[in-house]
Amino acid sequence: MSGLLGVLALLALLALGVPIGIAMGAVGLVGLTILIGPEAALVKGSVVFFESVTRFELGVLPLFLLMAHFCFAAGASRDFFSAAAGLVGHRRGGLALATIAGCAGFGAVSGSSLATAATMGEIGLPEMRRRGYSTAFASGAVAAGGTLGSLTPPSGALIVFGIIAEQSIGKLFTAAIIPVVTQTLLYMATIVILCRIRPSIAPPSPRIPWAERGKAVLRVLDLAALVAVVLAGIALGWFTPTEAASIGATLSLVLCAIRKRLTWQSFCEALGRTLRTSGMLYVVIIGALIFASFMSFTGLAEQIAALVHRLDSGPTATIIVIALLLLLLGSVLDGLALMLLTAPILLPITTALGISPIWFGIFFVRTMEIGFVHPPVGINLYVMHSIAPDIPIGRVFKGVLPFLAADFLHLAMLIAVPAMALALPAWLA
Amino acid sequence: MDAMNPEKRSKRGPLFYIGAGGLLAMMVVETAAVLGRHVGIPVTGALEIAQACIVFAACAAMLVATLQGAHAAVHMLTDRMPRPLQRHVFRAGSVLAGLFFAALAAGSAWLAFEYWDSYEQTEVLHIPFRPLRAVVTLAAALASLAFFHRAMRAEQKP
Numbered sequence: 001m002s003g004l005l006g007v008l009a010l011l012a013l014l015a016l017g018v019p020i021g022i023a024m025g026a027v028g029l030v031g032l033t034i035l036i037g038p039e040a041a042l043v044k045g046s047v048v049f050f051e052s053v054t055r056f057e058l059g060v061l062p063l064f065l066l067m068a069h070f071c072f073a074a075g076a077s078r079d080f081f082s083a084a085a086g087l088v089g090h091r092r093g094g095l096a097l098a099t100i101a102g103c104a105g106f107g108a109v110s111g112s113s114l115a116t117a118a119t120m121g122e123i124g125l126p127e128m129r130r131r132g133y134s135t136a137f138a139s140g141a142v143a144a145g146g147t148l149g150s151l152t153p154p155s156g157a158l159i160v161f162g163i164i165a166e167q168s169i170g171k172l173f174t175a176a177i178i179p180v181v182t183q184t185l186l187y188m189a190t191i192v193i194l195c196r197i198r199p200s201i202a203p204p205s206p207r208i209p210w211a212e213r214g215k216a217v218l219r220v221l222d223l224a225a226l227v228a229v230v231l232a233g234i235a236l237g238w239f240t241p242t243e244a245a246s247i248g249a250t251l252s253l254v255l256c257a258i259r260k261r262l263t264w265q266s267f268c269e270a271l272g273r274t275l276r277t278s279g280m281l282y283v284v285i286i287g288a289l290i291f292a293s294f295m296s297f298t299g300l301a302e303q304i305a306a307l308v309h310r311l312d313s314g315p316t317a318t319i320i321v322i323a324l325l326l327l328l329l330g331s332v333l334d335g336l337a338l339m340l341l342t343a344p345i346l347l348p349i350t351t352a353l354g355i356s357p358i359w360f361g362i363f364f365v366r367t368m369e370i371g372f373v374h375p376p377v378g379i380n381l382y383v384m385h386s387i388a389p390d391i392p393i394g395r396v397f398k399g400v401l402p403f404l405a406a407d408f409l410h411l412a413m414l415i416a417v418p419a420m421a422l423a424l425p426a427w428l429a
Numbered sequence: 430m431d432a433m434n435p436e437k438r439s440k441r442g443p444l445f446y447i448g449a450g451g452l453l454a455m456m457v458v459e460t461a462a463v464l465g466r467h468v469g470i471p472v473t474g475a476l477e478i479a480q481a482c483i484v485f486a487a488c489a490a491m492l493v494a495t496l497q498g499a500h501a502a503v504h505m506l507t508d509r510m511p512r513p514l515q516r517h518v519f520r521a522g523s524v525l526a527g528l529f530f531a532a533l534a535a536g537s538a539w540l541a542f543e544y545w546d547s548y549e550q551t552e553v554l555h556i557p558f559r560p561l562r563a564v565v566t567l568a569a570a571l572a573s574l575a576f577f578h579r580a581m582r583a584e585q586k587p
Contacts (some may be wrong), residue, residue: 017507018522019500026529046536050565052446052489056480062490065461188457239463242479246459272450272493273487280501282487302480338499 003300003345006031010291010341020337021280021287028290035297048289052282054111056242059408060169062278063245064111064154067230069270070252071109071223074261077119079219080105085127086208086216090110093195093202094130095186096141099124103145104184105220106424107152108227109252111159113335113372117146117380121387134201137194142401143380144407145185150335152180154245155337157165157368160281161361164288164343168358169241170234173429175358179366186406195400222258226251233286235428253378284336292344308349315353321416322346323367330371333378338368362421363414370407373400444496448489466514474554481551484561488568495528495575523580537566557567 013023025045032041052058084098084105091097099120107116121142128138139407150157151172162169195202196421208216230248233239249285256262295301308318330338343364372380381396414420462475494500502522507515541562549558 013522013525014503014504014521017504018519018525019502021500022522022526025533026525029529029532042532042536044542046540048570049533050481050537050540050562051569053484053491053565054480054561056476056483058487059455059479059483062486063456066452066456150518178574199562238467241461243459246456247463249456250460268445268449271452272445274452275445275448276497276499277488277494278487279490279496280499281493282491283494283500333503337503369442416582 002035003295003298003303006291006294006298007300007341007345014333014337014341018315019283020340021283021285023287024284024291025287027285028292030295031289031294032290032297035294039315044293044310045290049286049295052286052289054376057169058163058282058285059160060154060245061156062274063242063249064156064159065250065277066270066274067245067248068112068115068155069273070249070256071226072119072257073225073270074252074256075268076109076220076223076390077102077106077125079216079223081120081123081127083213083216083220086213089205090207091314092199092204094190094205095124095128095133096138096191096202099128099141100145100148100184100187100191102380103148103151104180105224105227107149107180108154108231109223110149111154111156113150113157113369114341114379114383117143117372117383118148118387120145120385125384125388128202129363129388131205132203134399135388136395137201139381139384139388139391140189140401140403141191141357141372143378143384143396143400144403146380146383147372147407148180148184148187148368150178150372151183151362151365153177153234154241154248155365156281157339157365158268158361159241160285160336161339161343161364163285163355164340165347166360167361169424170237171358172361173241174235174425176364176365176423177235178420179362182413182420183366183407183410186410189405190402198246200293222255227257235424284340288344291340295344301345304345305349305352309352312421315350316415317357318349318353319363322350323411323415324362325337325362326367327374328351328368330368331374333371335368335371337370339364356418356422358425359418359421366411370404370411373407374404394396431492444489444492448486448493451482451484451489455479455486461520474551474556477551477554480535481556481561484564488492488564492568492571492575495572497578520580523576527573527576527580530569530576534566534573537562537569542564 010023011028029041029045032044081102083096084101085095088094088097102124103116103120106120110116125138129135153176154175158172158176159169162172166382226248230244234241234244347357351357372378375397381400384396385393386389458475458478462472465472507518510518514550
């Protein structure tokens, strides 16, 4: 009962605009005070606070953010798009394909859905509109492509999940690779099919000479090598995720300097943005950990797990119900709030059913991604609308629908074939 | 000086330099540790140095986010409220945030006091925990003050 009241209180505070981390931490502290007394609650909260800010593994977050900001300063977003546009831009729907590829590439250095959608939207959307693409189709492609940023390793969402669920961040990154590739391919297939059905939505562009294409591809080789070193290093056990983040940040700084994009201004801006975002994430994580302590004392997760066990519905049916619940909550809550609110409750349930926490992390982030593009919140859709205010939000919603269908198909594939996420970590282990 | 308004406040104050210094030091130490390990010259206690650096980076980062009003929140409902009601709700949110950080500061101070004589330190380099506990307590207290200050003004989203 106290657990349920805690969840309701949290939802009320979130609805009233209280910062996510503070809402979770405050509910957790008050809940712990009621359950174990004020003294123990204060000590518990302070221990979580101190352990979080001294935790070496948490250093992975600011360092990967720093890598992203240095890459951004080095012009990564435009270069990824230019390379993909050079290769396939002349085909019907080619610029949309280039946007998806650019999103996957930039997602690997940004680790954030919002940043990917906003950045690629600034670059890809005006270009597609200039070439006569349908506004609904173009904005839908960028909004959907932006979601790749959440799952593409090194992903911020996976790092937060790994910390909350106490799972290996390296394994989560490795497990995300096949789902990201298949998601990208499904989006591309959606574009090709849409262009076959209605060729007018994406006219072909003039072909670029091979020499220019080569130059565009060469410009991203260093960035691609950076991402490859970081991911291969983690997957092959050369270094831990925190060390990989340090290597990534150092290499991206060097890369920024080699590209002659490193100025005192850009250096300080990258650091300032990193501090601001990591500060926000630290508060969210501390709040979530205090809330998770409270939840573990309430026994809510165990009660739900027992209920699920009594229903004897099996892992697949349970996962489908969880997916529906996450999609429903994801339509009113933002991704981070959704993860932090539900992961401490859902994870023990799925673990009791014998579901791998690594697979669950990938499934969770994938479901969360869908929330970025489905109404009524669909934050990426509003990002598109803010980049191009003359495109009505209804047209952005209409444009994203086919990609949403691809998302549901992909989610179904992930549920039906868990090996999509689990094969690579098992193989590399 | 207007510490609560990101538009007016200098972006490169002491907090920026403390946080950026911690972050860059951690980056350099960890990179050196990886390179050292692969070329056979291990950096002794790199993890402990990084751990100390992250305390400064994390505490400064939380304060930067607080002072710049950058904490993640859901504004779907509050954005539709009338302006006066919105102001009251933001003020209440800031008070709650101030109380939350005040509780963490009080708890951290209590723990620091309890462990003060136990000479907590890291295993390899013997980095003392006392200053780290003091930094964490100070950061929570400053964050609390910043939120209470915001509650008194109630002009910005928390």
